[in-house]
Amino acid sequence: MRCKRCSRRAVINLRSYRLPLCEEHFLERFVATVRRAIKEYRLLSREDRILVAVSGGKDSLALWDVLLRLGYRADGVYIDLGIRRENYSEISKRKSLAFAEQRGAELTVVDLREEYGRSVPGLARRSTRSTCGVCGIVKRHIMDSVALRGNYTVLATGHNLDDEASVLLANLLRWQTELLARQAPRLEAWHPKLRPKVKPLCLLTERETAAYAVLRGIDYVHELECPYSERATTITMKEALNRIEERSPGTKLYFYREFLKRRELFRPPQRAEEAGECEVCGFPTTSRRCAFCRLVEGQPSRQGGNQNNKKEGE
DSSP states (O other): OBOTTTOSBOSEEETTTTEEEOHHHHHHHHHHHHHHHHHHTTOOOTTOEEEEEEOSSHHHHHHHHHHHHTTOEEEEEEEEOOOOGGGHHHHHHHHHHHHHHHHTOOEEEEEHHHHHSOOHHHHHHTSSSOHHHHHHHHHHHHHHHHHHHTTOSEEEOOOOHHHHHHHHHHHHHTTOHHHHHHOSSEEOOSSTTOOOEEOTTTTSOHHHHHHHHHHTTOOOOOSOOOTTOTTOHHHHHHHHHHHHHHHSTTHHHHHHHHHHHHGGGSOOOOOTTTOEEOTTTOOEESSSSOHHHHHHHTOOOOSOOOOSOOOTTO
16 A cells, blocks of 8 residues: 555555555654644643643653644653552553653653552542542542642643544433533633643544554553453443444544534533632632542542543553
């Protein structure tokens, strides 16, 4: 198969576009797609100080790499969740540290066990929430805390098109309108202590980010998946969408982009007016103590919460 742009040997065939590409033109297109998403959805400005949530996986490291290539000021944060099964957290941390060292970039490492006394599995054992639910609360709180302390202006996560489309499908099937209202490439901060969250890879598939990482020589965690993600709803949704995509290439992208055009049909929650501040950590909450502090202290947690996908550290 030959590259459609230069007739050299193609390294990937983008079936959604009927577009086989060589290494050079695929890498160019990948960067251009990220640049287009940033511009179209107003994700970033040149004045931003970006904190990239890093897991050691292909998506977050590819995102960090491309933002640095585009000249943005982007540091990373890695959260050691203390997942010992298959040595998952230790391997992920090593990959993240190695990437930062190779790129001369700054990486903040937060060890959950050292700073708060328990790992995610340990916190989950004391909670009525699922392990994934606990993990999401932990990651959001720590990312917000590091962004606030470091005076970062925006948080960037490596959610790709497969992630976004699978969450969209799950939320539509349950008609979770509040979650649908909050799903977007850029989520504005609803409290002064929070930062906007952006997803610059939202128009690129998981396959594309994997190809980019391989071609750029990024050493990422590709042998392992989070041991606790086996029953995640998003995996089922991804499998369903992959079967549809196989028969009808381009469905994922059309599904997601058309939703974004109609997102205003769903009314976002008015949380800022209702929120006070946690008496322990000072972050916004509608109760005396936020969900994170209740987890750390071993208090009963309220079920429910955001079903949006919780990627970094997964």
